[in-house]
């Protein structure tokens with residue numbers, strides 16, 4: 001059984017093929033490619049985009065989605081991830097889970113006999129990265145040779161984006177304050193992937209070094225779900241890491257600005273940023289729907 005836990009679970013060729021499939025699915029009309037199929041969704045954390053786009057994707061493909069909250073399913077409290085995976089595999093055709101601890105996903109994947117899809121963990125957000133890469137391909141035609149600058153916390157979205165962009169041959173620059181860099185594990189995976197494609201990597205604590213001449217400027221919240229207790233401390237650490245018109249002005253004139261949403265205006269982004277002509281954030285959010293359709297068709301039709 002193939003799972004989608006990390007963006008690294010797909011080869012560069014598969015990522016490119018899925019992006020092309022998403023672009024053609026986006027043209028519509030929907031065909032019932034997943035008629036009679038059910039997706040079980042488990043959420044340990046809040047969600048709007050992930051929940052709605054997966055549900056709508058299954059509906060438009062002729063299938064069905066079931067939404068379970070942590071309060072009802074109780075992973076690790078009411079029941080073990082292993083037992084949940086073994087039972088749900090007998091009801092549904094794939095499991096999508098959003099979890100606090102990445103190990104819950106790897107436990108689900110170990111015991112499930114259907115594909116497990118990462119709908120965000122503390123380590124990665126691969127569905128978001130697929131939508132990010134699709135959006136870049138739509139607007140720039142390719143990743144190869146582009147400069148992708150990520151400014152902010154070395155978090156789940158940043159790790160998946162960096163892994164995916166490097167796999168497709170982009171130069172990736174990351175600016176984070178000391179102490180908020182990628183984990184050693186994430187960094188090792190990115191370095192390994194960059195070695196294969198010859199992609200250039202830059203880690204710095206200076207946002208300007210990443211923004212200069214960039215094709216893509218990307219940021220995400222300073223405080224991710226589950227880190228709320230640190231939000232004060234993080235606001236202090238990340239002061240100076242805001243993406244605003246003066247930082248955007250350093251990028252290429254045709255650069256695009258991306259954010260996975262939800263956004264915290266006045267923190268990682270200035271208040272008028274979504275009205276800037278360079279912001280492609282809502283196209284990026286829409287693409288969650290299209291790219292997840294491509295992922296669902298791929299993983300449900302060819303689970304082996």
Ligand code: CP
Nearest residue numbers: 047048049050260261
């Ligand atoms: N970007 C994203 O995953 O949004 P939600 O948390 O609303 O699902």
Ligand code: NVA
Nearest residue numbers: 155220224225260261
């Ligand atoms: N990094 C954020 C992304 C939300 C989609 C979080 O994990 O909360």
